[in-house]
Amino acid sequence: MSMTVRALTPTIGAVVEGLDLSQGVSADLAGALRAELLKHQVLFFEDQHLTPVQHRDFAARFGELHTHPLYPGVPEAPELFILDNHKDNPTDNDSWHTDVTFIETPPMGSILYAKSLPASGGDTIWANMKAAYEALSPSFRGYLEGLDAVHDFARGFPQRGIVANAAGAEKHAKAMAEHPPVLHPVVRTHPETGEDALFVNFGFTERLKGLRRKESDAILGMLFEHVTKPEFQVRFRWSPNAIAFWDNRITQHYAVNDYLPHRRIMNRATILGDRPYHHSRKPAQALAAE
Template sequence: MTRSNVLEIEPLSPAIGAVLRGVNLAEPASDDLIGDIRAALLRHQVIFFEGQDFTPTQQRDFAARFGDLHVHPLYDRDEGHPEIMIIDNHVDNPTDNNFWHTDVTFIDTPPMGSILAARQLPPVGGDTMWASMTAAYKALSKPMQTFLQGLEAVHDFSFAFTADGLAGSQAGREKYEKAVAANPPVTHPVIRTHPETGEPGIFVNSVFTRRIKGLRREESRALMAFLNQHIQQPEFVVRWRWRPGDVAFWDNRNTQHRAVDDFLPHRRIMTRATVLGDKPVFAA
């Protein structure tokens, strides 16, 4: 366990994850504290705050200290706070986040991070897992690293959100078609350089990445299947068991995550603020 000014930092694994103690997210944070939180995020990739009690307004304001906020084109939003996405899963609305993914990679400037708060939890289950894409990249052979570094991949909103899928059907046809028109496919490097740490990491995922450019269809599918399986190794992963008041803040540029869909018929409500990032660039 280490300290950074007022923060107490407890790492959860060598590759990813730490609990930060000594901060109340409901209170306005000083620039120094924001700097310490950012440094912990860069070091541990996903950080957790326990026992928090902050409103959607406070969640939005805290997230905005790290950058401009994204408004999701389909998911429900908190009334009065369009930047706060509501993830309310129950029997009539099962989760669609139970696949490994990186948030909102279907835009030119995918998020730098997301801040997720537990609002209502099932009596048991409903954990979330995160995986380090820098650790996953480092574990690849040198020839595979070299091969991947020159590749680009297509990320597509409509690949993840289909018109008859859960999110698309609930949003309604008009809203869905507007979202598709506003979010055409984009291209990102398969291996991106983290803009703050300079580390390379895998930047494709099973939800939004439609294909790898320059490869034949069968080659692209085989390579994506390998990468999607590779990133799930337990050495790269931390699993968080939610308790009321818990908050997670993850670096979306070098992680993937997935919800564990084991809690139905109980209800699980989370709220998320998503901080926009910059355009991914190729690994050096």
């Protein structure tokens, strides 16, 4: 197989062509794909035909897999979970977020596979947090580098939210008990490239440690708006059996909610990563229960 990589924007995103992922991924190919992921932050593969087990095994070439505490798993490969959105189960992903930052070792990446798509709509947008960080003034970057932020499961999955209701009260309560708030640096150093990037997101970042609530809200509000600039983004129009593989350590994404009442079904594998840190100081410690 001869792999070619076509960049979609100067900042983020590339289409990988010439591969049939159902044939398996060798160590050499996995290494080549990891290198392209580090370069482009999100890779797209079109017209792939994977079973759930093949999807799981592809993701497992890049690390240990995370099992989500709320979303339903795929029966043949329970490490995967199902995002099945329609008029009776609208999406909860139509906000900018980085996956699963409510744990101490957030994912290094996620691999999303289109199983059933609406006739139009349902795109996903990714943004490069290194580019967003570098677009800030040097003095503000320096200030942010010394801050930690609280990431909270309850912010992303509130008790009366769509996902919590679908999962059931008992499952949600168990997940809440197992996922207390954690601290992560506001500016994260990428463990493979050494690049610094913003590491706060609307989905899970509740507040900045050590600041008054109004101060925290003002800074986070500015950052949440800043990261949505089109210059940092790539927008992917899904096609049947397409796959997206993104570096969760340096990106955010947004699922465009424009297709209801039609249905959209995606399967996702989530690959665990390292504890976030900034190079100037030690990794943040988990937030003690308050």
